[in-house]
Amino acid sequence: MNPLNLLILLPLAAVAGILAGAPARRLALAAGAGMVLLALLALVAYDGSMGGYDFLLSIPVLPDWGISYALGADGLSLMMLALTAVVTLCAVAVAPRQVENEKAYFSCLLLIAAGAAGAFASTDLFFFYIFHELALIPTFLLIGMWGTGERQRAAWKITIYLAAGSFVLLVGLLALYFALPPDLRTFDLTRLPEIVAASPIAEGSAKWIALLLILGFGVLISLFPFHTWAPDAYASAPVPAAMLHAGVLKKFGLYGLIRVAVPLVPEGMRVWTDLLLLLLLGNILVLGLATIAQRQLDKMLGYSSVMHMGYAFLGIASLNATGIGGTALLLVAHGLSIALLFALAGEIRQRTGSLDFSDLGGMATCAPFLGLVFGLAAFASVGLPGFANFAAELLIFFGAFGNGAPFAGFNTVQIATVLALWGVVISAVYMLRAYRSVFMGTTAGRCKGVTDLPFGSRWPLVLLVALLLLAGCFPRWILDRVNPSLKALPTLTAQR
Amino acid sequence: MSPILLEILVVSLGFGLLLAESFWGSKDRRILAWVAVAGIGAILLAGFAFCPADPVAPDARGFAAFYSADALALFFKRFALLTTLVVLVMSVEFLPAFGRSLEPSRPQAGFGEFLALPVILCAGLMWMASAADVIMIFVALELVTICFYILVSFLRRSSTSLEAGTKYLILGALSTGFLVYGITWIYGVTGQTTLGGIAQAAADPALSQPHLLFGLLFVGIALGFKVAAAPFQLWVPDVYQGAPTPVTALLSVGSKALGFVVLVRVIDAFRFNPELHAKLLGGVAVLAGATLIYGNLAALPQNNLKRLLAYSSIAHAGYLLIAVVCVAGPALGFYLAAYLFMTLLAFLVLTVVAEAAGGDEISRFNGLAARSPFLALALLVAMVSLAGLPFTAGFIGKFLIFAAAIEAGHWVLVTLGAVGVACGFHYYLKVVRAMYWKSADPSFPAIALSPGTRLTILFLIVAIFALGIFPQPILTLLR
Numbered sequence: 001m002n003p004l005n006l007l008i009l010l011p012l013a014a015v016a017g018i019l020a021g022a023p024a025r026r027l028a029l030a031a032g033a034g035m036v037l038l039a040l041l042a043l044v045a046y047d048g049s050m051g052g053y054d055f056l057l058s059i060p061v062l063p064d065w066g067i068s069y070a071l072g073a074d075g076l077s078l079m080m081l082a083l084t085a086v087v088t089l090c091a092v093a094v095a096p097r098q099v100e101n102e103k104a105y106f107s108c109l110l111l112i113a114a115g116a117a118g119a120f121a122s123t124d125l126f127f128f129y130i131f132h133e134l135a136l137i138p139t140f141l142l143i144g145m146w147g148t149g150e151r152q153r154a155a156w157k158i159t160i161y162l163a164a165g166s167f168v169l170l171v172g173l174l175a176l177y178f179a180l181p182p183d184l185r186t187f188d189l190t191r192l193p194e195i196v197a198a199s200p201i202a203e204g205s206a207k208w209i210a211l212l213l214i215l216g217f218g219v220l221i222s223l224f225p226f227h228t229w230a231p232d233a234y235a236s237a238p239v240p241a242a243m244l245h246a247g248v249l250k251k252f253g254l255y256g257l258i259r260v261a262v263p264l265v266p267e268g269m270r271v272w273t274d275l276l277l278l279l280l281l282g283n284i285l286v287l288g289l290a291t292i293a294q295r296q297l298d299k300m301l302g303y304s305s306v307m308h309m310g311y312a313f314l315g316i317a318s319l320n321a322t323g324i325g326g327t328a329l330l331l332v333a334h335g336l337s338i339a340l341l342f343a344l345a346g347e348i349r350q351r352t353g354s355l356d357f358s359d360l361g362g363m364a365t366c367a368p369f370l371g372l373v374f375g376l377a378a379f380a381s382v383g384l385p386g387f388a389n390f391a392a393e394l395l396i397f398f399g400a401f402g403n404g405a406p407f408a409g410f411n412t413v414q415i416a417t418v419l420a421l422w423g424v425v426i427s428a429v430y431m432l433r434a435y436r437s438v439f440m441g442t443t444a445g446r447c448k449g450v451t452d453l454p455f456g457s458r459w460p461l462v463l464l465v466a467l468l469l470l471a472g473c474f475p476r477w478i479l480d481r482v483n484p485s486l487k488a489l490p491t492l493t494a495q496r
Numbered sequence: 497m498s499p500i501l502l503e504i505l506v507v508s509l510g511f512g513l514l515l516a517e518s519f520w521g522s523k524d525r526r527i528l529a530w531v532a533v534a535g536i537g538a539i540l541l542a543g544f545a546f547c548p549a550d551p552v553a554p555d556a557r558g559f560a561a562f563y564s565a566d567a568l569a570l571f572f573k574r575f576a577l578l579t580t581l582v583v584l585v586m587s588v589e590f591l592p593a594f595g596r597s598l599e600p601s602r603p604q605a606g607f608g609e610f611l612a613l614p615v616i617l618c619a620g621l622m623w624m625a626s627a628a629d630v631i632m633i634f635v636a637l638e639l640v641t642i643c644f645y646i647l648v649s650f651l652r653r654s655s656t657s658l659e660a661g662t663k664y665l666i667l668g669a670l671s672t673g674f675l676v677y678g679i680t681w682i683y684g685v686t687g688q689t690t691l692g693g694i695a696q697a698a699a700d701p702a703l704s705q706p707h708l709l710f711g712l713l714f715v716g717i718a719l720g721f722k723v724a725a726a727p728f729q730l731w732v733p734d735v736y737q738g739a740p741t742p743v744t745a746l747l748s749v750g751s752k753a754l755g756f757v758v759l760v761r762v763i764d765a766f767r768f769n770p771e772l773h774a775k776l777l778g779g780v781a782v783l784a785g786a787t788l789i790y791g792n793l794a795a796l797p798q799n800n801l802k803r804l805l806a807y808s809s810i811a812h813a814g815y816l817l818i819a820v821v822c823v824a825g826p827a828l829g830f831y832l833a834a835y836l837f838m839t840l841l842a843f844l845v846l847t848v849v850a851e852a853a854g855g856d857e858i859s860r861f862n863g864l865a866a867r868s869p870f871l872a873l874a875l876l877v878a879m880v881s882l883a884g885l886p887f888t889a890g891f892i893g894k895f896l897i898f899a900a901a902i903e904a905g906h907w908v909l910v911t912l913g914a915v916g917v918a919c920g921f922h923y924y925l926k927v928v929r930a931m932y933w934k935s936a937d938p939s940f941p942a943i944a945l946s947p948g949t950r951l952t953i954l955f956l957i958v959a960i961f962a963l964g965i966f967p968q969p970i971l972t973l974l975r
Contacts, residue, residue, distance in 0.1 A: 062892075064826070064971055065899075104865075130886030137880055140925065144933045152933060159925060163883075164918040170895070171910060174902045 002057045003042045004071040004121040010034050011110040018107050028106040032089030039085040043078050053190050066186050072123040075481030076328055080120040080255055083335045087247040088113040090460035091240035094343045108138035109240050116248045125173055125187040132252050133166055147236040158233035165219025172212030179205045196264050203267050210268025213261040221253035222306045224282030231302030239346030246305045247339035251331045254312050258324055276317045277416040283310030288426035297345050297355040305338045314420055315396040321486045323399020326392050328482045333388030337380040340464040344374050352446040362443030367452040371439040373461050378431040380468045383424055388471035499565040502543050503619045509535045510616035517608020525607040529588045532611050533581055540577040561690045562629030571973050572625035572757050579750045580618040582840045585952045586742040589847045597651045614746055617643035624754040629690045630679045633758055641668050648739040660738025667731045675718035681711025691765040699768035722755030725783045726790040729810045736806035745843035748809040753832045756816055781821045788814030788912045792919035801846055802856040815897050818909050824900035829974040831897055834889035841956040842878040845871050852943040858927055863936025868943045872931045874953045881960050883924040889963035
């Protein structure tokens with residue numbers, strides 16, 4: 001059977017099993033492990049020689065519209081699927097042992113995972129869209145029922161924001177569909193690039209379609225100024241939900257921009273480059289400063305995840321294969337590192353009961369393992385060499401510097417790149433400060449007698465760190481798989 | 497078998513119920529209700545098995561010219577039957593409240609009438625689906641409306657029900673007057689009463705357009721009243737809230753859907769005169785915009801679920817009107833089918849929970865997830881589908897309608913619709929929030945569910961998901 005189909009059906013089957021009464025935690029863990037195995041299997045079995053989609057499957061669902069349940073994966077989607085599987089496994093593994101209404105909790109987590117896997121494995125734009133929406137209500141319930149702090153307000157905000165953003169996206173996708181020649185209209189992602197290459201979308205409509213897509217995807221990725229849902233939601237969400245959402249689901253928007261907006265309406269994207277640059281600088285600089293100002297670790301991580309999306313946008317705004325390749329790598333790297341950081345924050349909260357910097361300090365003496373892993377995660381997040389984030393950000397900066405519209409000597413993309421580089425400094429400031437106030441200095445009252453992570457619970461964190469290091473030392477391995485999908489973009493090859 | 501036999505069977509069933517009510521004595525009237533459910537179900541199945549589509553021939557004379565049995569009519573006959581079936585199940589759950597507010601000493605007295613009227617009303621709805629003549633439209637509409645006059649104020653000891661009945665009677669009578677007046681103008685200009693005849697007459701460019709438009713304006717007002725389009729929606733919130741809940745469901749699903757069928761048939765009769773047709777659609781577009789804004793914004797502050805559903809029914813009329821403007825028949829039909837399942841599911845759960853918790857306010861649903869996970873899940877599905885989330889029928893409905901609007905380039909309506917969808921998430925999720933986040937008032941009693949109701953709820957949930965994942969069967973039926 002098709003591995004992609006199994007990858008989507010496995011968590012759904014686990015949900016059915018849990019609702020039918022099987023032990024929730026164990027079944028969820030098994031489903032997560034199964035997903036990792038399937039993703040690995042797909043990575044190994046993938047025949048990348050054509051640089052195209054493999055594991056194709058298509059079941060017509062709405063023939064009147066040419067909509068099918070169509071799956072397929074190329075290098076880029078396989079990376080995203082692997083990320084989904086790994087983060088799902090780790091998220092389920094770090095979930096608390098004792099949780100009220102366990103069935104619903106793990107069902108919601110698995111539904112988010114299934115939605116993300118479905119979105120990344122779909123080659124039909126319709127299913128690509130609706131799989132992402134599958135995660136909306138589980139997120140709403142997870143944050144609202146098991147969250148902390150101002151959970152209800154946060155859950156309310158994220159849901160309304162994402163629902164509205166998704167709807168704008170839907171309008172954009174439909175507009176794209178109707179901008180195609182009537183006899184060639186399709187939602188099939190495997191055919192769309194050829195169709196658009198043969199009969200490009202008129203510039204007038206491409207412009208507005210691109211704007212709708214930037215706004216729609218932008219809300220989902222927390223593009224400045226539509227970011228306000230993210231920090232609150234991530235700070236309030238239960239740890240596994242934050243890991244899955246910030247680590248995987250938020251990447252859907254960027255994946256969509258790479259898959260849909262850039263290849264299909266490149267001219268339209270060019271029109272809005274300057275606007276996008278302005279907004280992404282908002283992400284990097286304005287929200288970077290806001291991150292520094294945070295006094296709570298969970299809020300700070302929420303802001304930092306929003307801030308890093310600015311780099312991802314910069315890679316896309318560069319509109320060339322180097323920059324977009326960097327963004328693709330960043331999707332994986334950031335997904336792993338932010339999931340790791342949220343998992344650590346969860347462990348710290350569980351031990352000390354607070355994430356306020358003023359309550360914490362000196363934890364490294366009693367919990368050296370947590371300290372070590374947090375240090376590594378912080379380095380990864382800042383983008384130190386050796387971690388995947390470094391390679392990704394470097395590619396993005398190179399790509400962005402190499403492209404843009406001329407404007408008084410420097411072009412706008414280059415100016416934006418120069419400004420964006422300061423983001424690295426900003427993230428070093430807040431990450432290292434966070435490390436200092438939690439793990440160094442005199443041991444705060446709350447942190448006295450804190451136990452380190454028991455040996456059996458260490459493997460999810462070790463796995464994430466190992467993958468970050470592996471991807472950081474061998475980024476070529478990922479890029480070799482991702483690049484063929486990007487080189488297939490007609491507009492990008494024309495530019496090189 | 498001619499489709500008209502279906503209506504005859506339904507009317508016979510209605511009269512049978514009335515007779516049975518007289519001779520039933522003190523026996524349990526729930527048996528009567530389940531007999532009615534079985535009867536309607538049997539007619540529904542018979543309709544699928546024996547009725548082929550049979551559109552009106554252009555040269556038809558006599559009865560054949562004003563009774564159309566095309567695919568659209570058959571689809572909505574089944575629609576009316578299914579709605580009535582669920583409403584009858586709902587009535588059984590409503591029986592305790594019914595007895596309490598009428599004669600506590602004889603709690604089931606008159607319940608047979610409460611069952612017979614929806615059945616007879618159903619025949620009216622089915623007739624409306626087939627009516628291809630303005631007089632027929634009028635007669636069918638009156639049969640439906642008069643049944644509603646009685647049903648809305650059926651709880652004659654309850655002042656809210658009486659108030660609702662009075663409001664519905666006065667505004668309904670007014671709209672009937674508008675309808676007849678409009679029909680006479682149309683007849684005066686075209687000399688025809690059949691829609692086919694009007695279509696041919698209206699194609700003549702020498703026809704006096706102002707007079708025809710004047711007549712159509714009045715017909716439009718009357719139909720706007722039926723489908724609850726702004727600015728003719730004023731009656732909706734109070735009537736919906738005051739009427740017995742099963743009647744509200746029937747009003748919000750059956751009456752609205754068939755109102756749309758008539759609206760589409762009337763507008764379609766002017767298709768041969770493009771100028772006039774465009775003017776009519778322009779008028780509907782204005783109604784659609786106003787309805788979308790009013791329905792969605794007014795729903796936001798509601799904290800009574802029944803009233804919320806009333807406003808949401810106005811909002812959905814707005815989306816449906818977009819489909820009318822875009823002449824998107826399949827989208828309209830599909831949306832109505834989706835609307836049927838999700839609205840009836842919401843009303844069914846509402847009836848059950850309101851009976852147990854003693855009120856319709858959203859706060860009565862607090863902690864329902866812990867009290868009754870099954871009902872909470874059912875209402876979650878209904879709300880999520882009404883809001884238009886994927887994998888539910890409601891999403892496909894919205895998808896088809898917005899696709900039609902985007903294809904036709906109605907960007908103003910698309911924008912208003914998008915704002916409406918965002919508002920929709922807010923007010924539908926309020927219910928989800930109450931069920932899943934809030935903790936229950938310990939004074940709420942446990943909720944008992946009869947097997948028939950449980951089965952109906954399960955069927956509606958499955959239908960919502962099935963149509964959300966495989967929408968093609970409905971679209972095929974509508975072809």
